[in-house]
Amino acid sequence: MTVNGIDVASYQTSTFSTSGLGFVMVKATEGTSYINPKHTAQVAHARAAGVTVGHYHFARPGSMSAQVAYFLQHAAAAPGDVLALDWEDTGVSGADKDAFIKALQKESPAHRVLLYCNVDFWLHRDTTSFCGDGLWIADPESDAGHPRVEHAWTLHQYSVSGGVDRNVANFASSDALTAWAAKGSSGAVPKYEPFPGASWFTVGRKSPVVAAMHARLVAVSCNHYQTSSNKDVIGSGDIASYQAWQRKCGYSGAAATWPPGKTTWDKLHVPTS
Structure with a gap:
């Protein structure tokens, strides 16, 4: 491969x-x-x-x-x-x-x-x-x-x-x-959050991982948030922004809908909190 x-x-x-x-x-x-x-x-x-x-x-x-x-x-x-x-x-x-x-x-x-x-x-x-x-x-x-x-x-x-x-x-x-x-250098490359599973992404969940995801989606120009308040809580802005990221990764239709999948999550490189 x-x-x-x-x-x-x-x-x-x-x-x-x-x-x-x-x-x-x-x-x-x-x-x-x-x-x-x-x-x-x-x-x-x-x-x-x-x-x-x-x-x-x-x-x-x-x-x-x-x-x-x-x-x-x-x-x-x-x-x-x-x-x-x-x-x-x-x-x-x-x-x-x-x-x-x-x-x-x-x-x-x-x-x-x-x-x-x-x-x-x-x-x-x-x-x-x-x-x-x-x-x-x-x-x-x-x-x-x-x-x-x-x-x-x-x-x-x-x-x-x-x-x-x-x-x-x-x-x-x-x-x-x-x-x-990375050449095997300890600590040289940031560690990323592992995919927590599709069922983890429920509206209202509060976690520092959600805030980190929010920051990454803004960084990759998929910002569909109306506000930055409560950015550690999953809401409609996260859904719209992540679906924009899925489309940017080349997905469409049902493959570009919430919740996140492992492939696009790993590619987003959400840093560990």
């Missing part, structure tokens, strides 16, 4: 669809003089959807250590985010590629670091097979999840659809991807 995801840059909107996605990789920087002007908004949009977030840097010829510092300064990666080197410029050597990844791992040891490149770079320019914590391979001529490389892969960019690059991650589930991205 694989997990669906996309990668975006300044060419894409900051309100891209996150329906059915488990991760979004966002371009942050290029060289030492370019910052994606939509990076902050695109990352915020991805976080609001509860997906794993990644940041990537497009390397240019020059000092690799300076580019690592520039990337980290402007990516502002949070715990559990993924970092990646985009290796496409023919003026950046394989040795430069290795130096960048090693420097990035040294400067940001709590984050997973990936190498992005196409099949030609991997097979004909790379000489070490070094790709940090995993290979993000671009191979649009192969089916999703079946890139034409023998090396183990982590992400596969397999096509462009709707003006967005489509990817799959080599994980059994979004939760498995999130756990891998």
